[in-house]
Amino acid sequence: MPVQTRATPATAAPLERFNTAPAAEAAQTLLACLHSHAWTHRLVAHRPYPDLPALLAAADEAAYDLSPDDLTEALTAETRPALPEDTYAAAHTALSAAHAAYESRFGHVFVISLGDLSTNEALNHVLAAIRSRLNNDLDDERLVAAEELRHLARARLISTLRGAGNCATSH
Structure with missing residues (x-):
């Protein structure tokens, strides 16, 4: 058509x-x-x-x-989400370290869909998810990342x- x-x-x-x-x-x-x-x-x-x-x-x-x-x-074009300005320095440090470990292991930024989570819930959810997903093997993580991108x-x-x-x- x-x-x-x-x-x-x-x-x-x-x-x-x-x-x-x-x-x-x-x-x-x-x-x-x-x-x-x-x-x-x-x-x-x-x-x-x-x-x-x-x-x-x-x-x-x-x-x-x-x-x-x-x-x-698609993964190459994704960027890290910006943290809110009022985020504690410790949260910045923890998330920066987790993102760096993830990117080093998988070769792309961490992607996650946060839906309607509040800022405080989102920060905790992202940190917990990165730490959990660091245990995935490369193939499993590509499947998870593809679903998050969707x-x-x-x-x-x-x-x-x-x-x-x-x-x-x-x-």
């Missing part, structure tokens, strides 16, 4: 704008959510989506189908297509 390339008024719903945007623009939106060209191409090629749940289902399916190279591409991409898509802004802001 050909993708429409007409301009959509700014008052249109975010999903309608995504469905009718030029392919390159839609791809940029998606790449900010999950930096995988294969995932992005697949989602752009299957537009238009009738509703957000249909897009999310397609995004999940495409994320499950990422090749090892696609996963590496959750992050889903949350970022929801945020963007409900009009909340750029996907990249939702770590």
Whole structure:
């Protein structure tokens, strides 16, 4: 099915704008959510989506189908989430050390979807998760990281297509 390339008024719903945007623009939106060209191409090629749940289902399916190279591409583009300014110095030190150990062991940043956890809960959850996942072997951790990326991409898509802004802001 050909993708429409007409301009959509700014008052249109975010999903309608995504469905009718030029392919390159839609791809940029998606790449900010999950930096995988294969995932992005697949989602752009299957537009238009009738509703957000249909897009999310397609995004999940495409994320499950990422090749090892696609996963590496996506992981390489991820960055560490910023800590809130009022975080205790000890928490900064502990998290920095845990992140460094994780990155040294697995060769990419630690990715985790935090959902709606408060800042204090998130810090504890991240530290506990890094420490736990450091015990994974390389293959098991790639599976866990892929699942976390899928959750992050889903949350970022929801945020963007409900009009909340750029996907990249939702770590």
